[in-house]
Amino acid sequence: MGIISAIGNNVVENYESLIHEKTGISRIQKIDTVHHNDIMVGEIATTNEEFIQRLGLPSDNNYSRTALLGSIAALEAVKNAGIEDMGSCRTGLVSATSVGGMDMTEKFYYEYFENPACQKYILSHHLGDSAKKIAEQIGVKKQFVTTISTACSSAANAIMLGARLIKAGKLDRVIVGGTDCLSKFTINGFKTLMILSDTYNTPFDENRKGLNLGEAAAFLVLESDEIVKAENKKVLAYVKGYGNANDAFHQTASSENGEGATLAMQQALKIAGSEPSSIDYINAHGTATGNNDLSEGKAFLNVFGEKVPNFSSTKAFTGHTLAAAGAIEAVYSVLALQNNLVFPNLNFKTPMKEFDLKPQTEAKHKELKQVMSNSLGFGGNCSTLIFSKEA
Amino acid sequence: MKPVYIHSIASISAQHTVDESVFLDQVESYEDNVLQAIDPEYKNFIPRTAARRMSKGVKMGIVASKLALSRAGVEVPDAIITGTGLGCLKDSEKFVSAIIDNKEQFLTPTSFIQSTHNTVGGQIALELQCKGYNFTYVQASVSFESALLDAELQLKTDEASNILVGGIDELGDHTTELFKVAKLIKSEKVSSEALLESKTKGVVYGEGANFFLLCNEKSENCYSELIDTAIFNTLEKEELTSELQEFLKNNQLSVDEIDAIICGYNGDVQFDDYYELLTDGVFAQTQQVYYKHLSGEYHSSSAFGFWLANKILKTQTLPKAVKLNQVKDSGFEFILLYNQYMGENHSFTLLRKC
Structure with missing residues (x-):
C-alpha cells in the first residue's frame, strides 16, 4: 500500500495521525480562492516543486498535481509490495480521478493562448493522463492501464475492477487506487451545492454542516493467489467482496432511504459469501453532508438491522478526497485489520434525530476479521468493498 | 465461459x-x-x-x-x-x-x-x-x-x-x-x-x-460476436506486429484468417506510421478499412470504428468510402480493429460474424 494525504506522506504517518487523532483539516494555503475564510480543507503541505524534485522530473514536465500525488503514492505501494521486476508477471494499473489536470487548466485557461510555456499542460488536462504518468513512474509498460471516473466512488471501483481482472485470470497483478488534488473547480462546485462546511466536518452528527474537501492519493497492489504462492508474499488483506449499484434517484443527491448504498453493501456481502454479522467495522463514506450521512445511516439499518457494527468516517481527518477516497479508506481498512483497531470518528457530539446510530468516537481495540468500506458518489454511484484477514 | x-x-x-x-x-x-x-x-x-x-x-x-x-x-x-x-x-x-x-x-x-x-x-x-x-x-x-x-x-x-x-x-x-x-x-x-x-x-x-x-445469448438479430479485446498503454513500433500476432494466436487465429483490418488512421503524420506498419506489413494483402475521415478523431472515436465493424459483419457489405485498398467486398468472417492515439493507449478488438 502507498498513500499521501493531509494526515501523512506515507502509510506509517497516516496510521500515526489516525491513532493520535491528529486531523489534517486546516485553512487553505496553496490555492488563492475568495472562499479561503469560508472553507476548510485537507491539504497536503508539500508543494508541486518539491514533488517534482523528489520524483526527479525534468523542468519541462507537464505533471498536474493529481499526477504528482498519484505517482508518490503508487511508488510507495510498489516499494512496500517488494516488487522488483514489474515485467515478471502481467501487471496492470487501474487508477481513478475526477479532477485530473483541472488544477493546471483553471490556472492557465486564458493564458494558454498567449504563453507557450504553459501550453504543455493542454495535453495533461484529460483524466487518463495521470494514469499514464503513474504507469511511467512505476514502470508498467505494454499492459492494461485504465482510469475510472465515477465521482466519489471512483477509487473503490478501481479496486473492484482490479479484483475482477485477477479473478478472471486477465492479469496476475494490478496496482489499483486513485488520486485527486484540490482545485478551484471542485471548491466552487461544492460551494454552489452548498455542502461545504465552514468549520471542521462532523460526520454523522445532528448538527453537521457539510464536508471539507481534501486532496490525496492511495494505491494498493493486488496479486493473484499464484503470484503470492510463487513469490512467497505476505498478504496484508484479501479483497473479499465488492458491490456496485446505482441509486438512480438524483444526479447529485442520494435517496433518503439509501437504496443504492443498501444494494451495494448487500451485493458485496453476497460476493464475499458473508453474513452481515461477519462485518466487524465499517469505514463509512460519511462525508458529513446532511444528505449523505442520513442516506448512508438508513442503508446501515437496511442491511444490518438492529446490529449495526462499529462504524466511523475518517473524513474528519482527511477531508473528502473525492475520486481518491475509496483508495484512502481501503488503506485505512487494511490498517484497521492489521492493527485490530477501529479508527475514531472525530468531532461527533450529537446523534442524528432520524435514528439511533452513533459512530465510534474513540480508537477501539478489538479483534477485526472483516472490514467494510463504502464509497458513494454523484450520478447515484454506490460502491462497497469488503476486506478480510482470511481468503 | x-x-x-x-x-x-x-x-x-x-x-x-x-x-x-x-x-x-x-x-x-x-x-x-x-x-x-x-x-x-x-x-x-x-x-x-x-x-x-x-x-x-x-x-x-x-x-x-x-x-x-x-x-x-x-x-x-x-x-x-x-x-x-x-x-x-x-x-x-x-x-x-x-x-x-x-x-x-x-x-x-x-x-x-x-x-x-x-x-x-x-x-x-x-x-x-x-x-x-x-x-x-x-x-x-x-x-x-x-x-x-x-x-x-x-x-x-x-x-x-x-x-x-x-x-x-x-x-x-x-x-x-x-x-x-x-x-x-x-x-x-x-x-x-x-x-x-x-x-x-x-x-x-x-x-x-x-x-x-x-x-451472452445469441439471437437472430445479433450483429457479431466479440471474441477478444486487448489494451496496451504503450507499444513500441518494433513490438506492434509481434503483439498483434500474439493476440491472434491467443484466439487460435492467424493473420490470413482476418477478412478486414479496421485502422484508426487519423491523418496525423507523426503517428499514422503505426497503422502503416500493419497495412504495409502483415495485412498488406488484407482488406483495409479506415473511418476517422468520416467521424473525426476523438478519444472514443474507436467506438465509431466498432459500429462500422458490426455494420460490415451484419450486412456483409463494405462501403466504398471506408476502403483503403481493394481486396474483397464480401465474405467477412473475422474483423480486427486496431487503434491508438498519439502513439499511446493501443487496442486490438476482434469480432466474428454471427
Missing part, C-alpha cells in the same frame, strides 16, 4: 448513421479541421424541457443509448458502462470560465453537476431506473475499449446477461481552440477524402456517441 454478442448498435456521428436501414449510402464530405456530429431529432427521445438543460454530449448519449436498447428490445440492462476521453466538456468549460470571469462569485451548480465524466452513465441510469452496475472509463483512446473489456468480463462469467456499452465525447469551443494552439488539431482545413494525403501534424477533430447492447 459464455460467448459475447453484439445485439444492437446505434451511432450518432458526423455521418448519417442514426437510421439503421442505411449504411453510409450517402457520405457527408467535409472540408474542415473540426467535424460536428449531426444532431438527431432530440425531441423524439428527450422531453424539450429536460433537453434544454443538457449539453450535446449528454443528449447524444441518451439518444444513442435509447436506440441501442430499443433495437435490442431491452428495457433495463443489467449494467451500464460508458467510456469518454474528455467527458462533458461544454459544462466543464462553462464552469471554469464562470469561476474565472466572475471571480468565484454568483455561480450556479448546474454546469458543475453536469461536468462530471459519469454524467451520461448516471443520467441513463436515472431515466431507466437502472440500479445495476454503472462504470465510466476515462483512459483517452482506450476509454471505450476499457468499457468493452469490462462488459466482456462480466458477460463471459455470466455476472450479467446484457450490458449497455457506449462511448461519448463532445466538442467544446474553448478546448477546440486550445487543441489548435497545441497543434493537436490540424492548422489547415482538409477534405475528408484527402485526410491521409495531408501529411501534416495534428488531426481533424470530431465528436459522437456510439452505443451497443452486449449480451
Whole structure:
C-alpha cells in the first residue's frame, strides 16, 4: 500500500495521525480562492516543486498535481509490495480521478493562448493522463492501464475492477487506487451545492454542516493467489467482496432511504459469501453532508438491522478526497485489520434525530476479521468493498 | 465461459448513421479541421424541457443509448458502462470560465453537476431506473475499449446477461481552440477524402456517441460476436506486429484468417506510421478499412470504428468510402480493429460474424 494525504506522506504517518487523532483539516494555503475564510480543507503541505524534485522530473514536465500525488503514492505501494521486476508477471494499473489536470487548466485557461510555456499542460488536462504518468513512474509498460471516473466512488471501483481482472485470470497483478488534488473547480462546485462546511466536518452528527474537501492519493497492489504462492508474499488483506449499484434517484443527491448504498453493501456481502454479522467495522463514506450521512445511516439499518457494527468516517481527518477516497479508506481498512483497531470518528457530539446510530468516537481495540468500506458518489454511484484477514 | 454478442448498435456521428436501414449510402464530405456530429431529432427521445438543460454530449448519449436498447428490445440492462476521453466538456468549460470571469462569485451548480465524466452513465441510469452496475472509463483512446473489456468480463462469467456499452465525447469551443494552439488539431482545413494525403501534424477533430447492447445469448438479430479485446498503454513500433500476432494466436487465429483490418488512421503524420506498419506489413494483402475521415478523431472515436465493424459483419457489405485498398467486398468472417492515439493507449478488438 502507498498513500499521501493531509494526515501523512506515507502509510506509517497516516496510521500515526489516525491513532493520535491528529486531523489534517486546516485553512487553505496553496490555492488563492475568495472562499479561503469560508472553507476548510485537507491539504497536503508539500508543494508541486518539491514533488517534482523528489520524483526527479525534468523542468519541462507537464505533471498536474493529481499526477504528482498519484505517482508518490503508487511508488510507495510498489516499494512496500517488494516488487522488483514489474515485467515478471502481467501487471496492470487501474487508477481513478475526477479532477485530473483541472488544477493546471483553471490556472492557465486564458493564458494558454498567449504563453507557450504553459501550453504543455493542454495535453495533461484529460483524466487518463495521470494514469499514464503513474504507469511511467512505476514502470508498467505494454499492459492494461485504465482510469475510472465515477465521482466519489471512483477509487473503490478501481479496486473492484482490479479484483475482477485477477479473478478472471486477465492479469496476475494490478496496482489499483486513485488520486485527486484540490482545485478551484471542485471548491466552487461544492460551494454552489452548498455542502461545504465552514468549520471542521462532523460526520454523522445532528448538527453537521457539510464536508471539507481534501486532496490525496492511495494505491494498493493486488496479486493473484499464484503470484503470492510463487513469490512467497505476505498478504496484508484479501479483497473479499465488492458491490456496485446505482441509486438512480438524483444526479447529485442520494435517496433518503439509501437504496443504492443498501444494494451495494448487500451485493458485496453476497460476493464475499458473508453474513452481515461477519462485518466487524465499517469505514463509512460519511462525508458529513446532511444528505449523505442520513442516506448512508438508513442503508446501515437496511442491511444490518438492529446490529449495526462499529462504524466511523475518517473524513474528519482527511477531508473528502473525492475520486481518491475509496483508495484512502481501503488503506485505512487494511490498517484497521492489521492493527485490530477501529479508527475514531472525530468531532461527533450529537446523534442524528432520524435514528439511533452513533459512530465510534474513540480508537477501539478489538479483534477485526472483516472490514467494510463504502464509497458513494454523484450520478447515484454506490460502491462497497469488503476486506478480510482470511481468503 | 459464455460467448459475447453484439445485439444492437446505434451511432450518432458526423455521418448519417442514426437510421439503421442505411449504411453510409450517402457520405457527408467535409472540408474542415473540426467535424460536428449531426444532431438527431432530440425531441423524439428527450422531453424539450429536460433537453434544454443538457449539453450535446449528454443528449447524444441518451439518444444513442435509447436506440441501442430499443433495437435490442431491452428495457433495463443489467449494467451500464460508458467510456469518454474528455467527458462533458461544454459544462466543464462553462464552469471554469464562470469561476474565472466572475471571480468565484454568483455561480450556479448546474454546469458543475453536469461536468462530471459519469454524467451520461448516471443520467441513463436515472431515466431507466437502472440500479445495476454503472462504470465510466476515462483512459483517452482506450476509454471505450476499457468499457468493452469490462462488459466482456462480466458477460463471459455470466455476472450479467446484457450490458449497455457506449462511448461519448463532445466538442467544446474553448478546448477546440486550445487543441489548435497545441497543434493537436490540424492548422489547415482538409477534405475528408484527402485526410491521409495531408501529411501534416495534428488531426481533424470530431465528436459522437456510439452505443451497443452486449449480451451472452445469441439471437437472430445479433450483429457479431466479440471474441477478444486487448489494451496496451504503450507499444513500441518494433513490438506492434509481434503483439498483434500474439493476440491472434491467443484466439487460435492467424493473420490470413482476418477478412478486414479496421485502422484508426487519423491523418496525423507523426503517428499514422503505426497503422502503416500493419497495412504495409502483415495485412498488406488484407482488406483495409479506415473511418476517422468520416467521424473525426476523438478519444472514443474507436467506438465509431466498432459500429462500422458490426455494420460490415451484419450486412456483409463494405462501403466504398471506408476502403483503403481493394481486396474483397464480401465474405467477412473475422474483423480486427486496431487503434491508438498519439502513439499511446493501443487496442486490438476482434469480432466474428454471427
